[in-house]
Amino acid sequence: MNTPVAAAGPGRALITINSRPSSVMVRGDGSWLMDEAGKRYLDLMQGWAVNSLGHSPAVIAQALAAQAQRLLNPGPAFYNRPALDLAERLVELSCFDRVFFVNSGTEANEGAVKLARRWGRKHRGGAFEIIGFESGFHGRSLAMMSASGKPGWDRIYAPMPGGFVKATFNDIASVERAITPDSVAVMIELVQGEAGVRLADPGFVRELRALTTERQLLLIVDEVQTGIGRCGHAFAHEMYDVEPDVMTLAKGIGGGLPLAAMLCKEALNCFEPGDQGGTYCGNPVMTAVGLAVVNEVCRREFLDTVRERARQLSDGLQALVREHGLVGERGAGLLRALILSTDQAEDVVLAARNLAPVGLLINAPRPHLLRFMPALTISEAELDEALRMLGRVLRDTLR
Incomplete structure (x- = not known):
């Protein structure tokens, strides 16, 4: 068996995923x-x-050290106090009623798509299609690459999962054209970070909320990059004076540690036991850190x-x-x-x-x-x- 020659430099034992400087x-x-x-x-x-x-x-280091000495992970089969407290705090700060914790923005967005499709099966005759936007970015799993509108991502790992269509950012007519009887939700970043910090127009967002309400579609707002203070508000959708049906958070909520969340209104709390989960979802160490971050930032x-x-x-x-x-x-x-x-x-x-x-x-x-x-x-x-x-x-x- 041939042994490949490792590349020179500090990353020689790592799989190559991007170009990095030699600094460690x-x-x-x-x-x-x-x-x-x-x-x-x-x-x-x-x-x-x-x-x-x-x-x-210091606020994160203290929360991390204190919780690590109490309880690391009882597993997803049990409640733990930090997860309960962080969920209550997020509900208190937002227009949402329920929270599901995961580890990354990709997982949070996957959870939002799963929730929308579960709701579509129960209440919309099996509607499943998610309308996204050109140049949008929702993560790096196969499904979230399909949900994203990043050019060329439909070819890297083809064939890609289906059920995702694209409209044009800030063009309400393109959203109307994309709607079919199979449509269940519209998923949007109010600020497209990877596309170059492109902001949704306030008028477009108001029209999008009205359109999704009229057509009985869910409005999913991806706040992975914009949530928890990044845009000067607890959540970016507050700048637009709209209430989404579902919101995803990651990045800033963990303050540098792997934590993410998917939030929804009570009417969408439709997972059956076993439909959704994850070994590390809502573990007490990360949620203790998240609570410390949210309490600091959202003042x-x-x-x-x-x-x-x-x-x-x-x-x-x-x-x-x-x-x-x-x-x-x-x-x-x-x-x-x-x-x-x-x-x-x-x-x-x-x-x-x-x-x-x-x-x-x-x-x-x-x-x-x-x-x-x-x-x-x-x-x-x-x-x-x-x-x-x-x-x-x-x-x-x-x-």
Whole structure:
């Protein structure tokens, strides 16, 4: 049997899934990361928006340590107190009545699709089809890749699961055309993060809520990236003044640890025992952390500060647009994008990371676009420093 030659570098024992720099991160503190060589980085990615309270915050470390000494996992056959408390807190904060905990955004969105199809079987004559949107992103399982509208994802692992159709974002007529007797739900990100921080138009969202109500379709809002304070509100749909039927949460709810949730109205609580579950769903360690995160982030004073930092970031990015003749900036809360006039986003990301003595970590979801997802706790001074560093990189890279 031939033994493959391992690739050189620190990841030689890992299956290749993406391109990574050779740096190995060893420590994090708030908005800062440090690698094995001792270099520090000002982090505006935060694990793709998961570290809502920054790296290694005391509130998470304390909740984690305390619960780990009490109970790790009694299994899904029993209730545990942290899961019950977090579910009650989420219901109290939202317009929903029931909560199902899982480990990732993909699982939460899978759960929402399962719930919609179970409801469709019971109340809509077997309706099963989910209407999504072009350029949407809902996860990396086969079903969620089918639910997503990311270009090319229908070919990587073909044949793909069926039952998913696509409409055009911000085009209510395209949604109407997509509806058939088999339609059971519409699934939408109010801010399409992976597509470049594209916001749903408020008028479109109101029309979508009215249309789904009229046609007896469920409205599923994917708040995996936007929920738990990211957009300056507990949930992004509050900005649109609509109530979805189902909502999914992940990323920020765990503050950097694997936790996600699917929430629904009481009328949709239609799983039969055994229909849905998971070995680690609602385990007490993760839900104890989630409760600590939610209690911290969803305070009025905390969210007021998030909105202040969002205005600071938006104003700073707009100043860079004017200085460098860029296309513009957009976003909601502390999920924002800078649109370049050329396809040099990856060059900017590399140059920012390589800054010395301190690097800057940013993300390029599109060739012409940079995305910013800082910790919700980033300080005014840290954000000013990040904007200065970004300006320096743009001057050096785009000239």
